[in-house]
Amino acid sequence: MKDNWNILKEKIQEQIKDCKRYGSRFSVPYYEVLKMMDAIENGTENELVPNNCLWKKKSELNNIEEDES
Secondary structure (H helix, E strand, C coil), X not given: CCCHHHHHHHHHXXXXXXXXXXXXXXXXXXXXXXXXXXXXXXXXXXXXXXXXXXXXXXXXXXXXXXXXX
16 A cells, blocks of 8 residues: 555646646646655755745755855
């Protein structure tokens, strides 16, 4: 029997396929949820922080801040 986590991932992937019919911008939130789910599975969820409606690695944000200075 599948666990709820894998069922959720499959359902999100189905939603992404459906969203592609209407334009990629609608699928972005679902990709972001999958990104966090993958990070949780890998134990790297603490490396991601919310930034402008997306999950970004802290190191990416540090690089952006350095480039802007």
